[in-house]
Amino acid sequence: MSHFFEQELSKLKGVTPQRLPLLQNELRLFTFADLIQYYPFRYEDRTHFHKIREIHEGMEHAQFIGRIRSYEKIGVGHKQRLVAEVSDESGRIELVWFKGIQWIEKTIKPGLEFIFYGKPTFFNGNLQMTHPEMELFKSQEQTEKSFQPIYSLTEKLRKKYIDSKVIAGLQKNLLAISFPYIRETLSEEIIQRFKLISKQEALYQIHLPASEAWLHQAKRRLKFEELFYNQLRLVKHNLIRKNSYPGQIFSSAALLKNFYHEHLPFELTDAQKKVIREIFNDMKSGQQMNRLLQGDVGSGKTIVAFICMLLAIDNKAQACIIAPTEILADQHFKGLSVFAEAMGITIAKLTGSTKKKDRIELFENLANGKLQILVGTHAILEDPVVFKNLGLCIIDEQHRFGVAQRAKLWEKNQNIHPHILVMTATPIPRTLAMTLYGDLDISVIDQLPAGRKPIQTIHRFDAHRLQVFGFMQREIEKGRQIYVVYPLIEESEKMDLKDLMDGYESISRAFPNQHLSILHGKMKPADKDFEMARFLKQETQIMVATTVIEVGVNVPNASVMVIENAERFGLSQLHQLRGRVGRGADQSYCILMTKYELGVDTKKRIETMVKTNNGFEIAEVDLELRGPGDMSGTRQSGAVDMMIADLAKDSEILKFARETAIEILTADPELKEEKNQVIRQQIALQRKDQTNWAQIS
Ligand code: ADP
Numbered sequence: 001m002s003h004f005f006e007q008e009l010s011k012l013k014g015v016t017p018q019r020l021p022l023l024q025n026e027l028r029l030f031t032f033a034d035l036i037q038y039y040p041f042r043y044e045d046r047t048h049f050h051k052i053r054e055i056h057e058g059m060e061h062a063q064f065i066g067r068i069r070s071y072e073k074i075g076v077g078h079k080q081r082l083v084a085e086v087s088d089e090s091g092r093i094e095l096v097w098f099k100g101i102q103w104i105e106k107t108i109k110p111g112l113e114f115i116f117y118g119k120p121t122f123f124n125g126n127l128q129m130t131h132p133e134m135e136l137f138k139s140q141e142q143t144e145k146s147f148q149p150i151y152s153l154t155e156k157l158r159k160k161y162i163d164s165k166v167i168a169g170l171q172k173n174l175l176a177i178s179f180p181y182i183r184e185t186l187s188e189e190i191i192q193r194f195k196l197i198s199k200q201e202a203l204y205q206i207h208l209p210a211s212e213a214w215l216h217q218a219k220r221r222l223k224f225e226e227l228f229y230n231q232l233r234l235v236k237h238n239l240i241r242k243n244s245y246p247g248q249i250f251s252s253a254a255l256l257k258n259f260y261h262e263h264l265p266f267e268l269t270d271a272q273k274k275v276i277r278e279i280f281n282d283m284k285s286g287q288q289m290n291r292l293l294q295g296d297v298g299s300g301k302t303i304v305a306f307i308c309m310l311l312a313i314d315n316k317a318q319a320c321i322i323a324p325t326e327i328l329a330d331q332h333f334k335g336l337s338v339f340a341e342a343m344g345i346t347i348a349k350l351t352g353s354t355k356k357k358d359r360i361e362l363f364e365n366l367a368n369g370k371l372q373i374l375v376g377t378h379a380i381l382e383d384p385v386v387f388k389n390l391g392l393c394i395i396d397e398q399h400r401f402g403v404a405q406r407a408k409l410w411e412k413n414q415n416i417h418p419h420i421l422v423m424t425a426t427p428i429p430r431t432l433a434m435t436l437y438g439d440l441d442i443s444v445i446d447q448l449p450a451g452r453k454p455i456q457t458i459h460r461f462d463a464h465r466l467q468v469f470g471f472m473q474r475e476i477e478k479g480r481q482i483y484v485v486y487p488l489i490e491e492s493e494k495m496d497l498k499d500l501m502d503g504y505e506s507i508s509r510a511f512p513n514q515h516l517s518i519l520h521g522k523m524k525p526a527d528k529d530f531e532m533a534r535f536l537k538q539e540t541q542i543m544v545a546t547t548v549i550e551v552g553v554n555v556p557n558a559s560v561m562v563i564e565n566a567e568r569f570g571l572s573q574l575h576q577l578r579g580r581v582g583r584g585a586d587q588s589y590c591i592l593m594t595k596y597e598l599g600v601d602t603k604k605r606i607e608t609m610v611k612t613n614n615g616f617e618i619a620e621v622d623l624e625l626r627g628p629g630d631m632s633g634t635r636q637s638g639a640v641d642m643m644i645a646d647l648a649k650d651s652e653i654l655k656f657a658r659e660t661a662i663e664i665l666t667a668d669p670e671l672k673e674e675k676n677q678v679i680r681q682q683i684a685l686q687r688k689d690q691t692n693w694a695q696i697s
């Protein structure tokens with residue numbers, strides 16, 4: 001945008017001194033640019049006018065032109081209402097107001113014609129409309145408007161009579177004077193290729209659409225632009241990094257072949273082989289690897305991680321893996337130790353609770369290179385942790401790793417940045433991966449190891465608990481073990497802990513002959529370990545726990561997962577939890593317990609879980625239901641804050657935007673070509689514009 005758009009809102013016709021502070025404080029609109037980019041979030045179709053005779057109950061909305069015949073006030077005090085009779089040549093309708101009666105009385109003089117809009121109802125056999133929107137009908141021109149923009153507003157604004165019409169009016173004033181100043185932000189080439197409308201036209205049509213078709217074009221154009229610049233920046237980061245940071249070249253693979261042929265406990269899936277090839281290609285390319293590895297729960301990411309570590313170790317480098325929690329670090333350590341031992345490789349664990357004495361030795365071996373694999377939590381990022389030669393760092397993450405943290409990792413090798421492999425704990429939708437991790441290359445394990453029996457998921461209401469207990473009893477008699485999980489959500493921690501304890505007691509009563517374990521976040525690590533170990537050794541049959549068992553825990557003999565208050569869990573969390581069973585040879589079950597009354601979204605979550613075991617499908621539904629900002633892993637990340645694009649719906653546009661960005665930057669990395677000057681200029685402008693950008697890059 002240009003200087004014109006930096007002007008303060010107070011300079012705009014219609015922004016009165018009364019309105020100005022409201023627009024500033026309630027909507028954070030300060031400049032012309034802010035206003036014009038304040039897009040409607042939906043539109044009301046006002047293209048159609050009804051005859052009163054055509055209006056019937058059950059219509060979502062109706063719009064008509066009617067003449068006031070008469071009105072009367074009925075009742076007194078706060079029960080008073082004003083009822084007006086309105087007609088056109090086809091029939092009559094009653095309009096009713098409970099509030100603002102004084103103002104209505106002054107406005108609706110009998111004989112005047114108005115355009116009315118609202119939801120029709122029937123009351124005592126009469127067609128009625130309560131609190132309709134109204135506008136004095138003066139000329140036919142008024143009926144030519146079509147899609148009315150609806151802006152998101154606050155209660156405070158409405159109280160001061162700033163509604164969507166007022167905002168649309170301001171937009172109209174602004175558009176009237178700003179047209180010559182709206183710069184095109186996409187190159188002619190792109191506009192032609194995707195048959196986009198101009199920026200000017202798009203801004204006009206997004207606020208004051210002439211028709212549904214125009215509105216569609218305006219959205220398409222603005223979404224493309226937003227996603228294109230988002231992808232352009234991410235792709236550029238990726239390319240810059242590839243070109244400026246060399247990577248250690250790992251070419252010797254003897255160790256790996258040995259492991260593959262002598263120690264691999266099973267045949268790798270084709271998907272595992274494919275991603276290993278992709279990773280290997282990076283690790284011998286001479287450029288630093290920055291790759292995201294996606295795979296569903298149980299798809300076998302751990303073995304892939306280990307095989308990649310072998311490649312680093314074979315080439316005289318060290319490897320580390322960082323997990324989001326102690327429990328998961330533990331699990332990784334135990335799992336990897338088995339392989340490491342078989343291969344004669346040294347491995348150690350570092351977490352917040354590693355004792356000082358152990359640390360000293362560990363640091364020493366890390367610095368002199370005796371220690372080859374380090375498994376741990378974020379403690380690995382701390383300063384005293386110095387590697388001799390860190391070659392590969394794997395981040396098994398649940399939450400997004402901040403930029404600062406990633407930078408810290410890079411510094412763990414002063415000579416040459418380590419290769420970085422980020423593994424997601426649960427799948428995320430493709431669109432989200434592209435935006436959140438657009439600066440990384442992406443590998444996907446899209447296949448589960450053969451021979452797994454799909455987990456059966458069942459929904460039961462709380463009232464059927466006895467039946468569920470009966471089922472649990474039968475499974476225990478078959479020799480299986482069971483998880484019962486309770487939600488623990490921080491805000492209501494005390495209450496939740498009580499739920500857990502109550503649940504524990506009722507299960508103790510129901511299963512007097514079984515041994516129970518309990519696990520929750522408030523327990524000391526040693527106690528947690530103890531309980532976990534008992535369960536693993538099958539000394540206990542039922543594990544009553546909070547979501548601390550969510551990540552990583554692997555007990556193949558546990559084949560039933562009962563999730564209490566399942567309505568309180570998010571989809572990805574439910575899927576993660578379910579992934580704790582189905583790890584052995586037996587048929588596994590996941591039972592979702594809920595109360596009887598469920599909201600629409602909750603129903604959809606439960607239905608989705610019952611219907612599919614596919615984590616990628618589940619992630620798509622999650623994105624649809626929650627929007628990108630609330631999905632796990634995306635919190636605190638501004639990267640998904642979009643003004644107009646919708647990551648749940650715009651995957652096609654995003655795909656084109658990314659492909660176009662890659663194509664342009666590959667052909668013209670510095671954006672020096674004449675045809676790309678528009679793009680270059682736009683990037684420079686956006687850089688000045690703090691919004692959105694600073695958080696991401
Ligand atoms: P995740 O991707 O969830 O981290 P894991 O790496 O924990 O999955 O693997 C889940 C289980 O599947 C482990 O017990 C692992 O040993 C096993 N596994 C991994 N790959 C294969 C394979 N190709 N064939 C059979 N079992 C496998």
Ligand code: MG
Pocket residue numbers: 301302552
């Ligand atoms: Mg894992």
